Amino acid sequence: MVRSDFHMHSSFCDGADSPEDMVKEALKYGLVSMGFSGHMDPPVGVPMDIGKYKAEIRRLKEKYKGQIDIFLGGEVDCLFEGGDTDDLEYRIGSTHTLRMPDGKMFSVDDTEEVLKKFSEEYYGGDYYALARDYYETEAKIIDRVHPDLIGHFDLVLRFNDSLHFIDEDDPRYLKPALQTMEYLAKADVPFEINCGAVNRGRKKDFYPGKRLLNALHGFGGRIVLSSDAHDKEHILASFREAAEAATDAGFKEAWVLKRDSGGQPVWESEALSC
Numbered sequence: 001m002v003r004s005d006f007h008m009h010s011s012f013c014d015g016a017d018s019p020e021d022m023v024k025e026a027l028k029y030g031l032v033s034m035g036f037s038g039h040m041d042p043p044v045g046v047p048m049d050i051g052k053y054k055a056e057i058r059r060l061k062e063k064y065k066g067q068i069d070i071f072l073g074g075e076v077d078c079l080f081e082g083g084d085t086d087d088l089e090y091r092i093g094s095t096h097t098l099r100m101p102d103g104k105m106f107s108v109d110d111t112e113e114v115l116k117k118f119s120e121e122y123y124g125g126d127y128y129a130l131a132r133d134y135y136e137t138e139a140k141i142i143d144r145v146h147p148d149l150i151g152h153f154d155l156v157l158r159f160n161d162s163l164h165f166i167d168e169d170d171p172r173y174l175k176p177a178l179q180t181m182e183y184l185a186k187a188d189v190p191f192e193i194n195c196g197a198v199n200r201g202r203k204k205d206f207y208p209g210k211r212l213l214n215a216l217h218g219f220g221g222r223i224v225l226s227s228d229a230h231d232k233e234h235i236l237a238s239f240r241e242a243a244e245a246a247t248d249a250g251f252k253e254a255w256v257l258k259r260d261s262g263g264q265p266v267w268e269s270e271a272l273s274c
Contacts, residue, residue, distance in 0.1 A: 001243060001273055004256040005236055006035035006073060007092060007151065007192060007226035012053040013039040016231040023060055025232035027068055033257060034235070035071035037092050040080055050084065071257055071265060075151060078141045079105065089265045090257060092192070093147025095138040095155065098130075108134060108156050115159055127165040128172040131156050135176040142187045148265075149224055150184055152194040152207035161203050168211065178215055181208075185221035190255050190267065193246060195238035196228025206242055210249070217250040222267075224255050243272050 009015035010022055017025075019036055026034045038053050057072040064070060073090040079097050096109045098118075106118045108130075123129045134156040141147060154177065160166050166173050185191070193213070197203035208216060216223070225242050229235045246254065253269040260266045 001239060002225050002254050002256060002270055003029075003031050003236075004033040005031060005227050005229065005239075006033075006071065006090065006149070006224065006257055007037050007075070007194065007196075007228045008034065008235065009038065009075075009228070009230045010036060012056070013048045014230060019056055019060055022229070022232045022235065023064055023068065023070065026235050027064075029236050031068055031236065033069040033071065035073045035090060035257060037073040037075040037090075039077075040074045040085060041077040041096060054087070069259065073148075076145045076147065078137055078144055080145065090148040091145055092149045092151040093141040093145035093189075094151030095134060095141060098133055098137055109158055112159050112163060115163075119165075128170070131166060131173050132176045135180040139180045139183055142184065142189065147189055148267075149226075150189055150191040151226075152196070152228070153181065153184075153191055154208045154212055157207075157209065158197060158202060168209065174211075177212060181212060181216060181221070182219050185216060185219040188222070190222040190224045191216055192224045192226040193242045194226050194228050195242050196226075196230075196234075198241070199227065199229075199234045199237040206238075206245060210245065213245060213249045222255050223251055247272055 008022060010019040011017060036057050038048050061070040071089045074085055074088045075092040075094050076085055077097055078095040079099055096107045097105050099105050100122050106114060119125055119127055119130050194207040198206055223246055225239050227234050227237050252272060254272055255267045255269055257265050258268045
């Protein structure tokens with residue numbers, strides 16, 4: 001099974017545990033490599049002292065060198081407009097937020113109440129129109145963020161298990177989702193299979209869901225297994241089930257970050273095993 005996890009949040013943003021506590025736990029789990037991906041979001045996101053965050057991850061890289069390979073990353077929202085991300089070793093490009101015509105922004109990853117409010121106010125309750133705007137924003141992520149990994153591609157469905165606001169087979173949803181997925185897959189940036197919502201009991205299915213995951217394989221896309229852990233207990237959580245879902249969709253390998261001869265991060269494939 002893959003023993004690397006590159007989507008993790010610590011107490012520097014909205015995680016529960018310090019980065020060092022997460023490293024110690026990762027060593028117990030037998031990880032060979034791990035990456036921290038602190039949130040670097042618009043004002044609606046979680047504020048983080050980026051300078052202190054970078055310094056701490058670099059300190060841990062040196063302290064635990066030879067025991068585990070630690071990568072300094074960041075989760076960068078598609079509408080992110082501030083802060084220095086140039087010296088990150090990798091970027092997870094994620095779309096959490098939408099910008100309305102009047103300039104207001106809201107997160108599709110906030111609460112059911114927030115989603116309902118903005119859907120009614122700006123879309124007249126038409127969640128298909130909201131989802132279309134979400135995927136139109138997501139399609140810009142390559143040019144805006146220059147990501148090394150596409151994060152939770154269909155996050156707009158976070159509350160669909162409870163609200164049932166979208167029929168995921170409806171062409172009004174599926175067409176923009178597939179068009180954006182195909183466009184991003186052609187950029188040859190891996191997509192994560194994000195286990196976070198499953199691990200926290202928010203959804204029954206991973207991001208991306210089964211139908212989109214099958215489509216991603218058909219588009220020739222690549223995958224990375226990610227826990228999206230916000231505490232040390234969820235490192236590597238549900239990786240076995242995610243690997244099974246990937247295998248069922250036709251994938252035979254996942255990609256992990258390693259280092260080339262010069263110490264620079266590079267994606268390399270590993271065989272999927274369940």
